[in-house]
Amino acid sequence: MRSNGIGRILPESIPGMDVFRPFEKAGSGPSGPSVFQVPKREPKVLACLEEAFRKADVRDGMTISFHHHLRNGDLVVNMALDVLSGMGIRNLVLAPSALFPVHREVLRHVQSGTVRAIQGSVNGPVGRAVSEGLFDLPVILRSHGGRVRAMQAGELSVDIAVIAAPSADCMGNISGVSGPSACGSLGYAFSDACYARQVIAVTDNLVPYPAVPYSLPQTLVDWVVPVERIGDPEQIVSGTLRITRDPLRLVIAEQVARVVESSGLLRDGFSMQAGAGGISLAASDFIRERMRAARIQGSFISGGITGQSVEMLEEGLFQALLDVQSFDLAAAASLARNPAHLEMSASFYANTAAKGCVVDMLDVAVLGATQVDTDFNVNVNTESDGVLLHGIGGHMDTAAGAKMTVIVTPLLRGRMPMVVDRVLTVTTPGETVDVVVTERGVAVNPIRKDLLENLRGKGLRLLDIHDLEREAKSITGVPRSPEFGEKIVGVVEYRDGGVIDVIRQRL
C-alpha cells in the first residue's frame, strides 16, 4: 500500500496494469514521445521563427517539411530557409509536398550548403536545377498518397514541419479558410502535422482561441509563430479558372465526355475527379451537360476542387465534394460555408496504406500527361526535352484507384509528339491507364476489352495506340532523343514505395 500526491491510498498492483505511476501534482508528469511535450505553462506563441526552430532543437542534416497550399504565393518556405541559413544550419533535407517557381530561392540555399537534398515535388526552376545536376542526392518524387505512406512507414522521417497557417490560434488550431492568405483546404498538411517530431505553425492571422473552424488541431502543433505575411493572395488561389477556348482542346474535352457517357459508368452514384487544367475543366462541363440531360444524380467529386465543382454540387448534380486542395476563390469560399464540401487529408484521399482511401471509390479520373507511350505508361514529370518540371500530384494514385482512368493530351505539342514509343519517364504504369484521348483519336488499353466494346459505334475515332503513335510520328518525324548523363537526379517512387523509374541528369 502507498499513497499518491493527494493522499489517496493506492494498491501495490492493479490487475491488468503491469506498472502504474501514482499521481503526484498537477502539471508535474513526465514528458515523452507519447505525452504532450510542452510544459503546460509555456506559451506556444513565440516571437520569431528562429526561436521556434531553436525550441524545436533544429540541427544540421534534419528533414524539414512544408505544404504547398499557398502555391506560387507561398512566402513561408523562403522565409524559413533564410532563418535557418542565418542560424548557420547546414545539410537540410527539404520535404515539401511541392515547390513552385517562387521557391527558386531554394537554389541559393543549396549553393550555400544550407540545403542538401529534396524529397518532394518540384515544379519549374528548382526542377530544372535538379535536372542539371545541382544536387548531390537525387530528389525523391512521391505522389500525394505516396508521401503520406512514406511518412507512415518511417521512410520519410520529418524532424520539423513548418506549416503555413492562414489562421491559427494561440494553441495551434489551424484553418485554411480564413485570413488574408486563405487557401481553402489544408489537405496536404495533415500528414506533416501528424508525423513530424516538431510542428511549427506560421501565421499572419492569429485569431482568439479557439479558432473556429479549425482543420489541424492543437493536439498536433508545438509552436505558433505570428509573422506579417505568409502569402501573396494574388498567387495563392486563382480568381476564376478559365475553361479552354482552344478549339483543339475542346475537341479532346468533348471526346472525353463521350467516352465517359459511353463507358457505362455515368449513372446515379457517379463519382469523378478531373482537375483544373483547361481540357479537364471543359470535359467536366460537357459531362455536366450530359448529367443534366439524363438527370443523373452523382455521388462525389474529389481531389483539387474548383468553382466549377462547387457549381455542380450546388446544382444538385453531386452529393459531396472531397477537397484535398482548393484551386480557386469559389472553392475556398464554398469549403468555408457548405457542409457537403468536405476537407480531406492526403491520406484520406490517396494513401494506399490507409484503411481506405477515396481514390478507390472513384468511377472516372481524367488526368493529363506530358507523354504517353504505346504501353499506356504515362509521364507527367519530365518534358519532351527530358527536364524535370512537374510533380506527380495524385496522378498515379487516382489512376490506380479509378474504375476508368482517362488520359487527355493533344497528340502534338508544338513540334513534339505526345504519344510515343517509350516515355522518357514512367510516372504512372500503363496497367492502371484505360483510355488515351487526343484530338486525332481515342485509344483504349487492350486489357479493357469491355470498355472498347462500350465505346464502339459512339462516334469516336477508336485507334490502336500504335496507330496513334504512328500518326503523330508521320507529322513530326522522330525527334532526336535528349541526351542524358549517368548521374541519377530524380527517383520516381510508386505509391507503394517501389521505385518505378529514375531520372538522369540532362546534358
Next chain:
Amino acid sequence: MTLRRTSLYIPGNNPGMLLNAAVYGADSIVLDLEDAVSVAEKDAARILVRNALRSISYRDVEVTVRVNSLSTPFGREDFEEIVPLAPSVLRLPKCETADDVLRAEKLIGELEEKSGVPAGSVKLIPIIESAFGASNLPEIVRSSPRVAALNFGAEDYTADLGAERTKEGRELDDIRSRIVAAARIAGIQALDSVFADVNDSEGLFEEAFRVRRLGFDGKSVIHPRQIAIVHRAFTPSEKEIEYAGRVVAAIEEAAVRKSGVVALNGRMIDAPVVAKARKVLALAEAAGVHRIEESRP
C-alpha cells in the same frame, strides 16, 4: 452525294490550323488563299497550302481551296500551284458570270492535263457575292459540269447592295431562295454564307435552321465551335427520320413487288418525295442519329 453541311474556313497562312484542319469534324474544309490572307502574305499562304495538300492527311474530310479570283493578280498563280495537287474542289470567289467559271474551267483543264491529274476531277464551287453575280445564276450553274455547288457570300453581297446585314436576315431571303432554286436547276447543292459572330451560338443555330428550311444543304463556318451547332441545325428531327424511313421502306417493297404506284397512308409517293426521304436519311446517318427501323405493314 458528298455531304457538305459545314465548310470550315482555314486561313492559308496559319500552319498550325492547316495541320489540324481535319480534326474538328467539319464535312468539308476550305483552305483559304483569298480574304483570310492579306496581300503581303499571299505567296506565303500559297506555298503553305500547296505543301499542306502534299503532306497532310485530311482523312475522309473533303479538301477544298478558296483561290483568288482570276481577275486579281494572284488568281492565276494560285491555280497553277494548287490544281496539280488535285484538291476535290476550288471555290471561286466573286463569281459573277458564266465566263468567270469558263475561264477557271479552261485553266484547270490545262493544268490537270499538264500535271497528270485525271481530267475533270477538280470541281468548282462558285461563290455568289454581288448583285451582278446574283443576276446570272442560271447561266453560272449551267456553265460547266465541274460546278458542284453554289455558295452564297452574304457579307460582300449586302455590301454590294448597300443593304444592312441584320441578325434576322430578311434582306437576304430573296437571294437565298434564288440561289437554292438555281442550284436545283443543275441538280447541285446550295451552300450558305458564314455567320460572323462566333460567340452567338443561338443566332447561328437559328440562321442555320432557317436556311436549311429554305433548302440549303450546308453552311460555311469560320470557327470550329460553329460546326456542331450547324450540324445540329441540319440534323432531321425524329419525326422526319421516321417518315423518311417509311417512305424508303415502302418504295423498296414496291420494287420487290414490281408495283408501279406507291402510296403511304393514302398519299402518293413520287420520285421527289423519295429523293427527299433519302436525303433526310443521309443527313440522319451523318449526324449519328440511327435510322428507326419500322415494322412493315
